[in-house]
Amino acid sequence: MIMAHSSFLDVSGAEKSFGAVTVLGGVDLRVAQGEFVSLLGPSGCGKTTLLRAVAGLLGLDRGTVKLDGEDITAKPPHRRDVGVVFQNYALFPHLTVAENVAFGLKARRRAAAETREAVTQFLELVHLSALADRSVRALSGGQQQRVAVARALAVRPKLLLLDEPFSALDRKLRETMQIDLRRLLRELGTTSVFVTHDQDEALTMSDRIAVMNRGAIEQFDAPEAIYRRPATAFALEFVGLSTMLAGTVTAQDGTTVAVDTAFGPLRAHGNFVPGAKVLLAVRPERIKVEPAGDFAFAARLRDAVFQGSKVQLHFEAAEGDRLMVETADLPHGVPAPGTELKLGWAVADTLIYPAPAS
Amino acid sequence: MKALRDPVVLLAAPAVLYLTLLYALPLGWLLAKSFSGPAGLTLQPYTEFFGDPFNWRVIGNTLGSALWVTVVCLAIGYPAGFALARAGTAMQIAMLVAIILPLSVGVVVKAFAWQIVLRRDGVVSQFLVALGIWDEPQRLLFTEAGLVLGAANIFLPFMILPIYSVVKLIDPRLSEAGATLGATPSYRFVRITFPLTLPGVVSGVAFVFSMSVSMYVIPSLLIGDRFQTLSTLTGRSFLFMRNEQLGSTTAVILLALAIAVVVASSWLARRLGSTE
Ligand SMILES: Nc1ncnc2c1ncn2[C@@H]1O[C@H](COP(=O)(O)OP(=O)(O)OP(=O)(O)O)[C@@H](O)[C@H]1O
Ligand SMILES: [Mg+2]
Numbered sequence: 208m209i210m211a212h213s214s215f216l217d218v219s220g221a222e223k224s225f226g227a228v229t230v231l232g233g234v235d236l237r238v239a240q241g242e243f244v245s246l247l248g249p250s251g252c253g254k255t256t257l258l259r260a261v262a263g264l265l266g267l268d269r270g271t272v273k274l275d276g277e278d279i280t281a282k283p284p285h286r287r288d289v290g291v292v293f294q295n296y297a298l299f300p301h302l303t304v305a306e307n308v309a310f311g312l313k314a315r316r317r318a319a320a321e322t323r324e325a326v327t328q329f330l331e332l333v334h335l336s337a338l339a340d341r342s343v344r345a346l347s348g349g350q351q352q353r354v355a356v357a358r359a360l361a362v363r364p365k366l367l368l369l370d371e372p373f374s375a376l377d378r379k380l381r382e383t384m385q386i387d388l389r390r391l392l393r394e395l396g397t398t399s400v401f402v403t404h405d406q407d408e409a410l411t412m413s414d415r416i417a418v419m420n421r422g423a424i425e426q427f428d429a430p431e432a433i434y435r436r437p438a439t440a441f442a443l444e445f446v447g448l449s450t451m452l453a454g455t456v457t458a459q460d461g462t463t464v465a466v467d468t469a470f471g472p473l474r475a476h477g478n479f480v481p482g483a484k485v486l487l488a489v490r491p492e493r494i495k496v497e498p499a500g501d502f503a504f505a506a507r508l509r510d511a512v513f514q515g516s517k518v519q520l521h522f523e524a525a526e527g528d529r530l531m532v533e534t535a536d537l538p539h540g541v542p543a544p545g546t547e548l549k550l551g552w553a554v555a556d557t558l559i560y561p562a563p564a565s
Numbered sequence: 566m567k568a569l570r571d572p573v574v575l576l577a578a579p580a581v582l583y584l585t586l587l588y589a590l591p592l593g594w595l596l597a598k599s600f601s602g603p604a605g606l607t608l609q610p611y612t613e614f615f616g617d618p619f620n621w622r623v624i625g626n627t628l629g630s631a632l633w634v635t636v637v638c639l640a641i642g643y644p645a646g647f648a649l650a651r652a653g654t655a656m657q658i659a660m661l662v663a664i665i666l667p668l669s670v671g672v673v674v675k676a677f678a679w680q681i682v683l684r685r686d687g688v689v690s691q692f693l694v695a696l697g698i699w700d701e702p703q704r705l706l707f708t709e710a711g712l713v714l715g716a717a718n719i720f721l722p723f724m725i726l727p728i729y730s731v732v733k734l735i736d737p738r739l740s741e742a743g744a745t746l747g748a749t750p751s752y753r754f755v756r757i758t759f760p761l762t763l764p765g766v767v768s769g770v771a772f773v774f775s776m777s778v779s780m781y782v783i784p785s786l787l788i789g790d791r792f793q794t795l796s797t798l799t800g801r802s803f804l805f806m807r808n809e810q811l812g813s814t815t816a817v818i819l820l821a822l823a824i825a826v827v828v829a830s831s832w833l834a835r836r837l838g839s840t841e
Contacts, residue, residue, distance in 0.1 A: 262745055263744075263745075264741050264744070264745070283744070284741070284744035284745050285743075285744045285745075285746075285747050285748055285749055285750075286747075287745075288747070289745060290745055290746070291741075291742065291745040293738055293741075293742060295736075295738065297736060297738040297739050297741070297742040298742075299739060299742075299743075299757060300739075300761070301760050301761060310743070310746055310748070310756070311746030311747050311748070313756075314743070314746055314747045314748035314749075314752050314756075315747045358742075358746065359745070359746070362746060362747060364745075
């Protein structure tokens with residue numbers, strides 16, 4: 208992981224409204240040189256808007272954008288040196304594959320020999336040399352996507368922005384393209400900001416993930432940290448599988464609180480006053496069946512889903528609250544629904560959040 | 566045989582019948598007439614026509630006025646088509662109505678209106694005097710400039726509408742993509758937007774040129790007999806001189822010219838569109 212000592216891209220206090228709708232409410236984002244950062248969030252949370260503001264395709268109401276130490280807030284897009292791979296690729300339909308890749312170099316009046324060389328090199332990097340003279344209209348979705356990447360990278364931009372570049376591709380192709388793109392960007396050392404609403408994509412590709420919700424970044428951290436310690440209930444729900452239990456704090460003892468839930472009393476590390484309404488969650492794979500853990504309680508199995516390498520167990524409490532467990536370790540085979548099993552986990556694995564005011 | 570059994574083909578039947586009866590047959594008759602002499606098949610009407618220097622003037626008048634009208638329409642219609650396509654919804658509807666409504670006024674009425682506008686005391690003259698461009702009022706009526714001005718106004722919608730429809734289809738992200746690649750606004754226009762509007766330009770040019778190369782009423786009213794074009798000459802041959810041979814010949818030459826220009830312009834556009 209790369210630590211953001213000095214930030215290469217520095218967005219601070221970015222605000223943008225369309226009429227009465229606030230789309231960005233003071234976003235700060237600092238990305239280090241060579242880093243690959245994902246903006247992860249649900250549809251309509253402002254990812255594209257933030258990306259367009261960084262590219263200069265949209266003016267901010269307030270806030271600044273700095274790149275490589277220079278304030279580019281007022282600069283037009285063609286003088287920013289920020290490349291973009293658009294969601295629909297936006298390839299030039301009247302040009303061939305090679306002409307699309309050459310476009311930026313020609314626009315920057317690079318020497319003809321240099322342009323030719325860069326086009327050859329980047330077509331090779333995305334494995335499209337054989338299609339150089341094809342019209343881009345005659346390409347498959349995956350090929351178009353690679354032309355868009357080669358076109359954006361051929362001018363060697365300081366920063367590359369990608370807006371859901373894989374959303375139009377099928378799952379299998381998407382996975383190989385993710386690996387290819389990540390390797391290419393690492394080889395070139397290109398600083399990149401990648402927009403997605405697919406958590407798996409963000410988890411596998413990113414150095415750091417910024418979880419966005421309603422025009423604000425809720426957590427910005429390494430994938431593992433986000434998965435292990437989601438900063439907010441939203442981040443927890445959006446990244447990884449989990450079930451939430453509503454509860455009320457009954458007692459506080461130092462750094463630990465006792466919480467009353469539908470599954471009985473549970474404990475978590477946190478600082479809440481007795482009587483506070485909270486949400487508890489545990490990652491399904493952290494829960495042990497028939498454990499020798501910190502504490503254990505009995506729960507009735509409602510459903511067991513066999514998934515090959517693991518089994519998903521769904522438990523239901525009397526009030527309808529649920530708990531999901533994923534385990535590969537069932538010595539007596541998959542238990543039948545209705546069985547009572549003992550569950551337990553380490554107190555440190557209990558995630559606790561204030562319940563949203565309803 | 567297979568095509569005959571396809572019911573979709575039948576849908577074209579009324580159009581085919583209509584065009585054959587009212588268009589292809591008379592055209593065939595015209596062609597036959599222009600190539601037939603007392604002793605059968607002949608090229609004599611054509612050699613005679615091209616042998617007369619007056620007729621070369623007529624061809625020059627025809628092509629020259631059509632070219633000017635097309636150029637004026639393109640110069641005004643191209644930016645107008647853009648403005649129309651990029652305007653807000655309400656503005657767009659207002660502009661479309663303003664462009665399409667005049668099409669429901671007959672050409673004769675419009676040409677008469679232009680007679681008034683182009684007079685010595687007409688608005689154009691008054692305007693130019695007020696601006697200080699002209700020292701004293703002048704008559705534009707019965708001049709070639711007046712003809713071009715009036716005809717361009719009447720044919721302008723046929724340039725604006727095809728350009729408008731292609732501009733509307735251009736994805737605004739293409740220009741944005743160009744910008745993020747480092748292209749200045751003018752470079753983006755020349756290399757992205759303009760090439761993508763060429764099909765609309767070609768349709769507009771083909772419409773306006775073929776209409777203005779064959780216009781009859783407008784030159785009759787705005788410039789008169791002094792300025793003969795192939796279509797006024799065709800009309801005179803049939804109506805006044807009762808010379809069907811000459812009329813057919815000029816009509817066929819006019820048709821050939823119009824087709825040649827339209828084919829050449831679309832060929833040119835395809836060349837322009839494919840390079841770079
Ligand atoms: N030009 C605009 N005018 C008005 N509202 C806009 C405009 N652009 C975006 N919005 C609104 O701003 C909000 C955020 O849009 P944005 O495109 O940034 O979302 P997103 O996170 O990229 O979503 P998605 O994942 O669906 O692409 C949406 O509610 C959208 O309707
Ligand atoms: Mg988006």
